[in-house]
Amino acid sequence: MLKVNDINVYYGSIHAIKGVSFEVEKGEIVTLIGANGAGKSTILNTVSGLLPAKSGTVSFMGKTINGIAAHKVVGMGLAQVPEGRRVFLNMTVQENLEMGAYTRKSAEIDDSIADVYERFPRLKERRKQVAGTLSGGEQQMLAMGRALMSKPELLMLDEPSMGLAPILVEQIFDIIKELNKAGTTILLVEQNAQMALSIADRGYVLETGKIVTSAKASDLLNDDSVKKAYLGG
Amino acid sequence: MLFFSQLINGLQLGSIYALVALGYSMVYGIILLLNFAHGDIIMVGGYIALLAITAGLPTYIAVPLSIIGCILLACIIDKVAYSPLRKAPRISLLITAIGVSLLLQNLAQLIFSAKSQPFPSSVVIPKGSVNIGGFAISYTALVTLVVAVVSMLLLTWLVQKSKMGKAMRAVSEDMGAAQLMGISVNSTISFTFAVGSALAGIGAILYCCRYPQVSPTMGSLLGLKAFVAAVLGGIGSIPGAMLGGFAIGLCEVLVTSLGGSAWTDAVVFAILIVVLLIKPTGFMGKAMSEKV
Numbered sequence: 109m110l111k112v113n114d115i116n117v118y119y120g121s122i123h124a125i126k127g128v129s130f131e132v133e134k135g136e137i138v139t140l141i142g143a144n145g146a147g148k149s150t151i152l153n154t155v156s157g158l159l160p161a162k163s164g165t166v167s168f169m170g171k172t173i174n175g176i177a178a179h180k181v182v183g184m185g186l187a188q189v190p191e192g193r194r195v196f197l198n199m200t201v202q203e204n205l206e207m208g209a210y211t212r213k214s215a216e217i218d219d220s221i222a223d224v225y226e227r228f229p230r231l232k233e234r235r236k237q238v239a240g241t242l243s244g245g246e247q248q249m250l251a252m253g254r255a256l257m258s259k260p261e262l263l264m265l266d267e268p269s270m271g272l273a274p275i276l277v278e279q280i281f282d283i284i285k286e287l288n289k290a291g292t293t294i295l296l297v298e299q300n301a302q303m304a305l306s307i308a309d310r311g312y313v314l315e316t317g318k319i320v321t322s323a324k325a326s327d328l329l330n331d332d333s334v335k336k337a338y339l340g341g
Numbered sequence: 342m343l344f345f346s347q348l349i350n351g352l353q354l355g356s357i358y359a360l361v362a363l364g365y366s367m368v369y370g371i372i373l374l375l376n377f378a379h380g381d382i383i384m385v386g387g388y389i390a391l392l393a394i395t396a397g398l399p400t401y402i403a404v405p406l407s408i409i410g411c412i413l414l415a416c417i418i419d420k421v422a423y424s425p426l427r428k429a430p431r432i433s434l435l436i437t438a439i440g441v442s443l444l445l446q447n448l449a450q451l452i453f454s455a456k457s458q459p460f461p462s463s464v465v466i467p468k469g470s471v472n473i474g475g476f477a478i479s480y481t482a483l484v485t486l487v488v489a490v491v492s493m494l495l496l497t498w499l500v501q502k503s504k505m506g507k508a509m510r511a512v513s514e515d516m517g518a519a520q521l522m523g524i525s526v527n528s529t530i531s532f533t534f535a536v537g538s539a540l541a542g543i544g545a546i547l548y549c550c551r552y553p554q555v556s557p558t559m560g561s562l563l564g565l566k567a568f569v570a571a572v573l574g575g576i577g578s579i580p581g582a583m584l585g586g587f588a589i590g591l592c593e594v595l596v597t598s599l600g601g602s603a604w605t606d607a608v609v610f611a612i613l614i615v616v617l618l619i620k621p622t623g624f625m626g627k628a629m630s631e632k633v
Contacts (some may be wrong), residue, residue: 158517182523194518196511206504207511214504258523305464 109293110155110262115164115174117147117154123320124150126317127164132262135295137284139304139325141338142314148297149191151314152264156188157181169261181212187260191267191297191299193251198239201231203249204239208257210246217257224253227283245276252283256292263287266297269303274326281307305329314336345476347598348591353482353551355590356489362574362582363496364537370577371513371533373431378418379436380564381445382538386411386545387555388453391460398463404546411542415534424527442561445522449557457556461548479580485547492543492581499536500579509533511578562606566593569613575626584624 114333118127125147132138141149153159156176184316209217226251254269269277275312288294298304308325327333350430368376379429393403422441428433468485502505512520512529574585593605
């Protein structure tokens with residue numbers, strides 16, 4: 109479904125992503141794990157078109173998408189929940205969801221909003237509140253709901269556990285599993301390697317802009333070097 | 342009696358400032374640019390209306406023509422001068438805006454000469470007044486107030502309820518996240534310029550009806566005062582710009598009616614200094630931290 113082939117990304121003269129290649133097959137949960145600054149978010153932002161790749165290709169469902177503007181990628185079925193949630197704080201919950209469906213016809217939106225409210229009942233209770241008044245967990249749910257509004261084939265999540273209490277992290281990861289069961293392919297970027305690997309099919313380990321290991325998630329969970337570096341021994 | 346007529350007078354002037362201030366505030370809200378060419382768009386609007394009317398076109402064609410002219414001009418300026426600088430430092434954008442302002446003023450001088458020309462205001466709004474509850478209100482004041490209030494209501498609806506308006510708010514809050522929603526940032530910014538300039542075009546006609554003449558530099562002082570109104574209201578805030586516009590208009594008329602007509606401009610800019618010193622976020626602006 110998603111094929112990233114040998115991409116190189118620069119911030120000015122800093123070579124942030126060095127020849128990274130990976131694949132996500134339909135129906136999978138794939139995770140990119142790595143420490144802060146390894147380049148995880150940079151990769152997602154390159155896939156979604158927010159950042160340009162200097163070389164290499166990104167193809168999605170058979171089409172090359174690098175070089176296509178970010179706002180056009182969404183309509184192709186690829187949605188991103190950005191790092192730090194980045195919901196529109198001054199807009200209401202409902203308006204945030206409407207923005208998520210920006211590329212779709214307005215007649216189709218109501219059903220999708222109902223679906224999101226069913227999955228996240230908390231959001232329904234707060235639909236007229238501005239997003240800035242929500243708690244961190246609720247904002248994460250809103251960010252996910254907002255991304256689902258575009259009816260994505262592939263959902264990319266950037267650090268959904270960031271800044272959340274452990275119980276909320278579990279809840280968010282349960283929802284990710286459910287979404288995957290319902291047919292959405294997931295690309296998950298996480299610092300919380302333990303959680304990410306526990307729900308993923310496959311994982312890639314990223315270090316300073318390079319992929320150093322890739323394997324089945326269950327194997328990575330038992331891999332000594334991964335354990336040492338990312339799973340606290 | 343005198344108080345009432347001065348109040349109407351102040352509201353009339355204030356609604357023109359408010360219309361112009363909205364353009365400043367909306368553009369600032371979305372790309373953090375103080376668009377100093379905004380006032381000169383009013384000047385261009387004035388000249389288009391003047392040319393259209395002297396060419397014998399009826400008001401109902403001349404006025405929309407002038408508004409459309411303002412919209413097109415603003416979109417061209419955005420495309421040619423501002424959009425190549427989207428990722429440049431803000432100071433480059435600001436200096437470019439000043440450059441565009443000077444360019445427009447000097448082009449107008451080249452084409453129309455520096456002399457001011459009379460504007461046939463009575464063709465647009467007939468002379469005369471209407472009696473409301475014993476008070477005489479000129480047609481000009483009445484039309485200005487009604488048009489301004491209707492425009493502001495429409496704008497509020499547009500920004501709060503329409504899809505494009507919501508996209509504008511989304512882009513002004515977080516450009517990257519807006520792009521991830523599928524919103525085209527460039528067309529949203531162009532749309533913002535278009536709406537702001539439509540209001541400027543309306544303001545231009547109303548201004549020319551109040552002070553019936555056009556000159557190449559007519560936009561600069563009006564623009565600066567509207568800018569003060571936008572800062573007073575809280576730059577970036579739409580209701581703030583409306584409020585600030587009315588406040589500046591009323592204030593000017595108050596100073597004039599107290600016999601200080603030579604002092605009005607000084608008072609307006611003194612307000613700017615005081616606001617910047619005491620409450621730089623204005624009436625309704627939000628304190629913003631510099632984005633890094």
